[in-house]
Amino acid sequence: MSSGGYKKDESLEENRTDSGIESYRSLVKSDEPRESSGDFSAPRDKFSGGDERLDSAYGSSSITSLTEIVEECRISSSTEQAQISELSEQEENLLTTITEDGDTILHLAIIHEEEAIAQELIEIFPKDVLDIQNNLYQSPLHLATYLNLTEVVKGLLKKGASLELQDQDGNTALHMACQHGQTECATEMTSEVSLSKLAPVLETQNWRGLTCLHLAALNRQHQIMCLLMKKGADLNIQEGTSGKTALHLAVELHDITSVKHLLSKGANVDAAMFNGCTALHLAVGRQDAAIAHLLCQSGADTMLRNMEDETALDLADGNDDILALFPFDDIQISGRSVVGVKF
Template sequence: MDIHRVSNRNQMDYNIDSMEPKHGKMLPFQEDRVDSGLDSLKEDELVNDFEDMHVNRSEELTHEYEPWRSVVTDDGDTLLHLAIIHEATEHAFQMIKLSHKHPFLNAQNHQRQTALHLAVITEQPQLVERLLKAGSDPRLADDSGNTALHIACKKGSLACFGVITQNCQHHIASMASSPNYSGHNCLHLASIYGYISLVESLVRLGADINAQEQCSGRTSLHLAVDLQNPTLVRRLLELGADVNCLNYGGFTPYHLTYGRQSEEIRRQLYERTPQELRELPDSESDDSDMEDLDSSEDELYDDIKFGK
């Protein structure tokens, strides 16, 4: 996801005490504007937003209500969301410090992204750690059902993954196993995108290597065959993946090698798959089964985005 970087992001200028407009101008967030989160943020607009405000770093700002916490854009982004998006790190740190254990840290925009989601998306592990220690809830999901850990696995962010798992040990099992709205848990996402080190880390942390995604019952091993990733197939087998596991259509991972190009994957699975599980089920409909297996990737996996 491309994000405009603001070269003068350290010039954010807003007043946390009163949020009074300067020079008689209306507060920029009170004006009509159209943006949709990370995908369409306009650099010029946000530079102006920040330049029209002033951060007061006074240690006296510890009372419960702060006007700046209620400032929200048309897309539901708070000032903390915007500071993270534009990598205005010091300003984000200050807001986090002043909002320790405050619900403000878990505010969700219209895409249901929290500040923690955005810190992972923008790959800022230091912010991820500050947010978690200040009270951000790592279990909150965005409008795709992804927690911050799902996003780290999808992006292959080892640094953010490490920070989250180290700081959320009480929740790691449930977070790793919970599916997003496409039916994929963290291990499935790491497998789909081919992040073998994350696959290894998740299994080491206790993730079920044979967990089935909810769309068609594929395990990570099925997914690795689907995506023709022989290195991932080999590593999953070494980690104990079950070659006998059937998806909802009754297919083992070896069945998915039919009509596929990788002989290496076929050999790896052939040696480990019992004879009775090598033949395609329902021999009467072998032709239709093969036709399904040879369908375009878009038709088979409309819930997976191929490529990065």
């Protein structure tokens, strides 16, 4: 895969899983790593997804020729060494090479959506190889998720592929599923993995400070949001730039469905951003009477002040529907609130 001129962060480079192929090479008969004998061609831009480049340095003929090789590599743990030792030098090189873009043959099979080949390679390779990250820090699980290859995702998870690896944007594979709406992949990652392994992933923030729940809220992925909440995602965790919770993000998007989901699961209605604004401040400031009403029904404190010393009422800007949400019992005429009363 092409790095697209991406300059690696040195701290990330230190943590990159790029030596796992050696554990596989130890299984083959040659002790010396060889240069790849695969048929390489120029990179091709088969896929492009914003910051995620999904192009391959392997020619399609190389992928096609894998079918016969993989058939010969169907191995059991009891005969692993014997069968691998029978591979030709060309086959060994093809299976153990890493391209100049950091891709293993498993990365490339996934990129080309050769699911059958990918599944065979998952069975053949040890876990360390499954977690190798390419030059964009994408693991095979990242790529399978991006391409919505649910069965490949399932196979990787079953073999123990790590959910915690982060790509060049700090996204785990679950982050990607939340961002792109890959609901089936997200379901596999939240149901096939133990809660102890899932918990740190749910708390992980990408380099923009966003957790999986934040991304699901930003992209209106209601079903995925429910999955994350069911698995114990922290509803009140703040994103790293301005301190917004998922509730703040849903309010900003006028997404009343997400607001209802979050409130029903116990999200803190009065959680404040770094500047002191609550979800009610945001709803009133955006003149969203429906969401403001829902927040008030859920017990939002109308008198909380932000760092500008403003209450939500101060942001109402004369909107009668909004003002009607803020009656003051101590300012009444004939038992009626003066709010909305014309003199």
